Amino acid sequence: MTSLTTAQQETLIESSSKFSGVRLTDRIFYWLTVILAIGIGLVLIWITYSLLSIAIPAIASFGLGFLASSTWNPVQDVYGAFPQIYGTILSSFIALLFAIPLGVGVAIFLSENFLPRKILTPIAFTVELLAAIPSVVYGMWGIFIFIPAILPLLKWVNNAFGWVPIFSTSPSTRQLFAASLVLAIMILPTIIAISRDTMISIPPQLRQGAYGLGATRWETITKVLVPAGLSGIIGSIMLALGRALGETMALAMLVGNSNRINISWFAPASTISALIANQFGEASGLQKSALFYEALVLMLLTLAVNVLAEFIVGRFQQVE
Amino acid sequence: MTTNPSTQPNARSSMLPESDVVIQTENVSIYYGSFQAVRNVFLDIPKNRVVAFIGPSGCGKSTLLRCYNRLNDLIPGARVEGKITYQGVDLYDPKVDPVEVRRRVGMVFQKANPFPKSIYENIAFGARVNGYKGDMDELVERSLRGSALWDEVKDKLKQSGLSLSGGQQQRLCIARAIAIEPEVILMDEPCSALDPISTLRVEDLIHELKQQFTIIIVTHNMQQASRVADYTAFFNAEAGDGGSRFGYLVEYDRTENIFNSPKQQSTQDYVSGRFG
Numbered sequence: 001m002t003s004l005t006t007a008q009q010e011t012l013i014e015s016s017s018k019f020s021g022v023r024l025t026d027r028i029f030y031w032l033t034v035i036l037a038i039g040i041g042l043v044l045i046w047i048t049y050s051l052l053s054i055a056i057p058a059i060a061s062f063g064l065g066f067l068a069s070s071t072w073n074p075v076q077d078v079y080g081a082f083p084q085i086y087g088t089i090l091s092s093f094i095a096l097l098f099a100i101p102l103g104v105g106v107a108i109f110l111s112e113n114f115l116p117r118k119i120l121t122p123i124a125f126t127v128e129l130l131a132a133i134p135s136v137v138y139g140m141w142g143i144f145i146f147i148p149a150i151l152p153l154l155k156w157v158n159n160a161f162g163w164v165p166i167f168s169t170s171p172s173t174r175q176l177f178a179a180s181l182v183l184a185i186m187i188l189p190t191i192i193a194i195s196r197d198t199m200i201s202i203p204p205q206l207r208q209g210a211y212g213l214g215a216t217r218w219e220t221i222t223k224v225l226v227p228a229g230l231s232g233i234i235g236s237i238m239l240a241l242g243r244a245l246g247e248t249m250a251l252a253m254l255v256g257n258s259n260r261i262n263i264s265w266f267a268p269a270s271t272i273s274a275l276i277a278n279q280f281g282e283a284s285g286l287q288k289s290a291l292f293y294e295a296l297v298l299m300l301l302t303l304a305v306n307v308l309a310e311f312i313v314g315r316f317q318q319v320e
Numbered sequence: 321m322t323t324n325p326s327t328q329p330n331a332r333s334s335m336l337p338e339s340d341v342v343i344q345t346e347n348v349s350i351y352y353g354s355f356q357a358v359r360n361v362f363l364d365i366p367k368n369r370v371v372a373f374i375g376p377s378g379c380g381k382s383t384l385l386r387c388y389n390r391l392n393d394l395i396p397g398a399r400v401e402g403k404i405t406y407q408g409v410d411l412y413d414p415k416v417d418p419v420e421v422r423r424r425v426g427m428v429f430q431k432a433n434p435f436p437k438s439i440y441e442n443i444a445f446g447a448r449v450n451g452y453k454g455d456m457d458e459l460v461e462r463s464l465r466g467s468a469l470w471d472e473v474k475d476k477l478k479q480s481g482l483s484l485s486g487g488q489q490q491r492l493c494i495a496r497a498i499a500i501e502p503e504v505i506l507m508d509e510p511c512s513a514l515d516p517i518s519t520l521r522v523e524d525l526i527h528e529l530k531q532q533f534t535i536i537i538v539t540h541n542m543q544q545a546s547r548v549a550d551y552t553a554f555f556n557a558e559a560g561d562g563g564s565r566f567g568y569l570v571e572y573d574r575t576e577n578i579f580n581s582p583k584q585q586s587t588q589d590y591v592s593g594r595f596g
Contacts, residue, residue, distance in 0.1 A: 212426065214420070
């Protein structure tokens with residue numbers, strides 16, 4: 001049996017002078033990260049607490065009926081959030097309706113070798129630049145260029161399909177549907193970038209296995225690659241939904257801020273964040289409290305989306 | 321032909337005492353861009369036999385294998401010169417549909433690659449994309465029996481293919497390949513990630529499968545080649561003009577001849593473990 005000399009043994013003992021400096025930085029780094037991590041949790045608790053404490057008068061006055069009431073009357077101090085909740089959810093839903101097929105399609109296109117790399121890289125970069133455009137710019141573009149451009153098309157839809165309730169009003173220049181389309185463009189980069197990363201990270205063996213069995217490219221993509229990347233794709237959609245629900249500036253500019261529920265998508269509407277952006281400046285008293293109540297609802301809504309996303313992603317990963 | 325003397329034996333080595341040839345490889349060179357990976361290979365694959373490709377890494381044996389089902393098409397810049405015929409049809413004829421080729425020439429990969437689907441669906445997938453209209457349950461059972469996996473998985477067909485052990489996964493991939501009823505099965509080092517017991521099971525399986533299929537197997541394991549193959553092709557790599565290495569066929573013969581009385585010195589050196 002061999003044993004270490006005394007000198008060798010000493011180097012193994014932790015107080016050895018050579019390592020004490022390294023150990024100190026290790027320790028400082030450890031505590032620094034602990035403090036920062038706890039700090040972030042504290043900020044979240046702080047925000048929730050302040051929202052809640054200011055919203056309490058409104059919660060006490062209106063209770064859960066707030067969520068179902070359509071009145072927003074600062075003169076009589078009666079408030080309800082239903083039109084905003086409706087507008088928030090519907091605008092996000094319409095945006096996803098367009099952004100999911102388009103975004104997932106582009107992600108697949110950019111992850112397969114349909115195009116030579118020289119063309120692919122600039123396109124992928126351009127897509128990511130879409131995410132860098134400030135939302136107020138999207139809003140201006142929507143007001144001055146996009147909505148005037150698509151208005152004739154919407155008018156045609158209204159003429160031809162006016163009997164369908166959702167197309168039943170003459171398209172307004174500020175309206176839910178057009179605003180949702182701009183929203184769709186805004187959330188596209190999120191879906192594309194994350195879905196594409198997922199598709200690229202699928203092991204090449206799966207692709208070869210499918211081709212090796214005589215699958216066509218279409219069959220390989222739809223039956224093997226997309227199912228294999230589904231958790232990532234769903235994750236990207238949920239992140240995009242989170243962004244759509246909370247998006248403020250562009251919607252405040254485009255959605256029309258009408259405090260009414262109209263079954264037609266071509267009519268003006270409102271969203272929670274647009275309402276808050278429009279009213280926080282002159283709000284006080286119970287109105288301010290009601291705005292905080294709305295903010296709380298929005299927070300819970302996005303929280304629910306995130307929890308749902310974790311749940312769904314977890315489920316699909318189990319299947320894999 | 322090139323001036324390199326070591327490529328000369330190729331022309332003769334395509335001659336086999338077999339009449340029923342499935343795949344003919346005539347003076348095939350394979351390029352990745354401007355890089356020549358495989359040079360001037362002549363090689364015939366006889367029907368219902370097991371042919372092993374052996375040789376050191378980088379000698380182009382996997383590259384050649386992947387030409388037989390046109391899987392190299394997936395690699396940008398890959399190009400084949402010369403002629404590969406499958407039952408008399410030029411595989412690289414522009415009119416030939418690579419998807420159709422892969423339905424007749426199946427493949428098992430080095431790393432078991434079951435789809436992230438159930439065991440049942442792993443097998444049904446290939447059959448479905450090939451338009452199989454028969455009894456799917458029956459096909460799944462027959463394929464799993466064919467790959468000697470049925471008894472181990474018959475009670476958990478709905479579980480994920482990824483829940484199986486490495487050896488089971490590889491046999492699932494073999495079941496998946498035979499489910500589409502190909503005529504040829506290409507195996508690219510199918511046992512390199514398996515333990516010795518799983519390896520023996522796959523080898524037993526190869527012996528059974530050759531009643532029905534023609535099998536080409538790439539292997540680094542020379543005992544494996546001598547155990548499973550009727551014919552063995554030895555490939556080697558050599559530095560070319562620009563210093564880049566290309567692979568070529570050294571010798572192709574009955575397996576016992578390759579291992580006991582090879583005609584080329586480099587084959588002798590390789591099979592006796594003196595290099596490689």
